[in-house]
Amino acid sequence: MLNNYETVFILTPVLSDVQMKEAVDKFKDLLVQEGAEIMNEELWGLRKLAYPIQKKSTGFYALLQFKGDPSLVEKLEVQYRRDERVIRFLTFHMDKFAVEYAEKRKSLKSAKKEGKEK
Numbered sequence: 001m002l003n004n005y006e007t008v009f010i011l012t013p014v015l016s017d018v019q020m021k022e023a024v025d026k027f028k029d030l031l032v033q034e035g036a037e038i039m040n041e042e043l044w045g046l047r048k049l050a051y052p053i054q055k056k057s058t059g060f061y062a063l064l065q066f067k068g069d070p071s072l073v074e075k076l077e078v079q080y081r082r083d084e085r086v087i088r089f090l091t092f093h094m095d096k097f098a099v100e101y102a103e104k105r106k107s108l109k110s111a112k113k114e115g116k117e118k
Contacts (some may be wrong), residue, residue, distance in 0.1 A: 002067045004039070004099050009080060009089035010059035013046060020060045023085050028064065030079055036068030040106050053087050065094070065102055 011023055021043070028038060044061035053059070073091050080089040094102065 001069075002037075003070055004065070004067055004094040005073060005091055006063065006065045006094050006098070006102070007076065007089065007091040008061065008063045010049070010053070010061055010087050011085050012054075012087055013056055013058040013060065015060065015085060019085075020062075023083070024062045024064075026083075027076065027079065030076060031064070031066050031068065031072065034068065034072045034075060036066045036072055038064065038066050040065040040102065056087065059087055 007027075009027070011020055015023065024041070024043065028041065031038060040063070042063040044063065046058055047061050048058055049056070077089065077091060080086045
């Protein structure tokens, strides 16, 4: 039984754009290797934190939505804890309403992109 999950993690702001994308790809690859299906990926970029974490006031935010086995979440979070680039993370199970909302949000975002390209 595959469940829908959403994970948001914050990377340390001292990384370059290449290093930040490399870290995100590392976690995406882990999910794919464990049999998860990536539904959506969003890089929110460098944002101000609500409160300082490890004496840092900004961080790179990334969001991944995926379908996977419940045991996969534990493996992913262990990797977050081992990687010193990750300063915070949150993974949660999405119910059917959250999945519907995510799909609407994703389609609106892609419609806006297509409008800008024209």
